[in-house]
Amino acid sequence: AKIQMKEELMNSTVQMTNGVLTKKTNMEMKQIITASSPPKTKIQSMTPKSVNNNSTPISKKPNAAIPSKNAEPKPKNSPREDATYEKFIRPQLPIDVVEQQLMHELASQETLIVIGETGSGKSTQVPQLCVRAGIAEKGLIAVTEPRRVAAVSLASRVAVEMGTDLGGTVGYHVRFENVTSHRTKIEYMTDGIVLRKALVSPLLDKYSTVIIDEAHERSLHSDVLMCILRKCQAQRRSTDNPLRLIIMSATLQADKFQAYFDNAKVVLVSGRTFPIEIHHVNPKINKSFSATDYVYNTVICVKHVHLTEPKGHDILVFLTGSEEIEAVAHQLAELNGSLPREADFILPVPLYAALRPEKQREAFQKTPQGARKVIISTNIAETSVTIPGIRVVIDSGKVKTKRFEASNRIDVLKVHNVSKAQAKQRAGRAGRDAPGKCYRLYTREDFQKFDAENMPEILRCNLSATFLELMKLGMKNPHRLGWIDPPESQNIDAALLELTSLGAIRPINSDRSKFVLTEMGDVFCMYPLSPEHARILFQAQKEGCIMEAIKIVAAMQTDALFSGGSDSKSDAEVERVRRKFETREGDHITLLKIVLTTNDFFDQLNAKTEADARYNKSNKSLEREYNEAIRKFCNDNMINEQHLKTGSMIEDQLKQIAIEQNVKFSTCGADLLKIRKAIAVGLFLNSCEYDRQEDRYRLMINPAITVKIHPSSALSRSKPAYIVFSELMKTNDLYALQVTLIDADWVRPLITEHKKIRKNHLAETAQRIQQIAKVEPKTKKQKLIVTF
């Protein structure tokens, strides 16, 4: 009876949650129209004339052509009209048991660690407890999430629980979207946003409390945040506005965090209420399973579960990436044709970070009668989001992660086994509402071989962008930062060398152990870009092509604009459209061509809509026609609408920063040589020379490394003598992605300089390592001292 009651309560939660989500979806739909239309306002406002007086802010307003009724959405902070929100009754959560203890510790502890399994109520309840404990009177409560989807969905949920509008007492701030107001007390944010806030206001004194959620994920940003917040806390300790830190983790190993935060108090929230039955693959019994193809096994397993488990038990499948997920979704949809008559319909729902927000929300919606929802997700659903109704988890045991090889500056994207902790997390998703089952597509023996914990991101990524941000905060010696898990010395040195070569930092002592930002590095920090991409903008300013550079760099931050067509397009058609955009100069210029073509299209569309509006067409039909025209344009030109929208928002943001930096706007028109030069200078570490004999390209800074141009590049056929690329991908070979034709003279002086710096750097590094070997750190505690 208890379970039944809980289920009823859960159902009411779902409906109300959906109420909010639907509301938000409508708003977001409007934003899509809006965001797709900026090219009009953008082009008008960004002509050099209007920008020079700095009085024209970049407009993100809806299409001026659609009359004002649609253009003015209801203010986010207006009083709520829907009375249902006031009546919200939250189901019991494991965290309720320790509420008194938490209130007590919140009143007395500077740092608190809260450990509890996913679903115990940490993310939604702890911030509210802070408000109830009166802490919010002294400053905002910040909650950091590794992913934007979690920040948005948690804020929506807590707003419902507190009976307030989103952007009222509870708000969120993620990249390109700030839904907060002067009334906001709880602000959910991505950890990257908090980091950028710290760059502007290093003491973060607007906030009384920072809650680092999902600390067990050990994302790069959350590790960096822990490092700088510890320092910030020390600085605010003796003021009348001390900083409270709450570290929340879903894995039970608190020791590391406890040691890092000076033996901070730990509050344990008891585990989930419902048992989970775990099934591993047994090759002797499960003969139809493939030994290697987990995607194939996934489809078989879903079919098996669908035909054997009770109706209404939704399934959550863990795979590694969007392509795989879409392929499985497609196959599952096709399975419906061969199911027995009495079986329910399989409703496949993909869920991954790059999916459109309204598409992501489908995962949270109530399953229709007569269907079984099968959510196919990346590790996004592992800890970050709560999906109600899941009773079965199917775990491929795989995850895709990027790993940086510092020795040759290559990011290797690889599918590998999850850790034991991850596998447990995944299984746990099945037992949130009722007893559940987890089908693991690997054997019990395989599981035993998995690593215990995830490798922290800081140990496997390029550190240059992070160091740049930390140096902006005053860090001088990255070798002596107090990380929870310090990165390898070799990785630190590689990042320092890269930043020095790009002109962003310079050494200030003879043994090259301390560095400071250069003026140029200071400018780089203003842009939320990698140092290389910021360098392109810097150079473009000199060359007189900042407008073009911003468009290209913005497009480089999104996934591919050119979608390569859908199943319905013939190869010949795809080729025809591809050639329309392809340029001899290379892929960066192709990006520019796509963006400019799109801008022209929006110009014409907006003019037409404006004219139609004069003929008194209804707003609704104007909006419908407008959206249809955009869809048709994107379809005809095989442009990914979502990526275009993202690129357009990033372009606006970059322009806004440029205005704040008093950048003199310039355009090179048809003189594309200037923009190619800016790209070459920014990416000079990636310049290559063609080796005709080998039929491969040699990296100019390290000719021992040879690469191929990826077949998706326009230059893979013409093979010019000198190129630069945006990134290297290692699959069955080393491929250069996004390639541009360059003149060797543009990069030679920079490469010579780089080699000189590297020589000094290597000599000094060798010496420093010898010295470090001689002086052993005295105590463990001393090693943890933060020395900026």
Ligand code: CDP
């Ligand atoms: O942070 P933790 O994983 O411990 O739990 P939580 O995110 O606070 O979730 C507590 C409960 O709130 C879940 O069991 C869900 O029932 C509900 N919830 C929800 O319905 N929608 C969300 N976006 C977040 C939580």
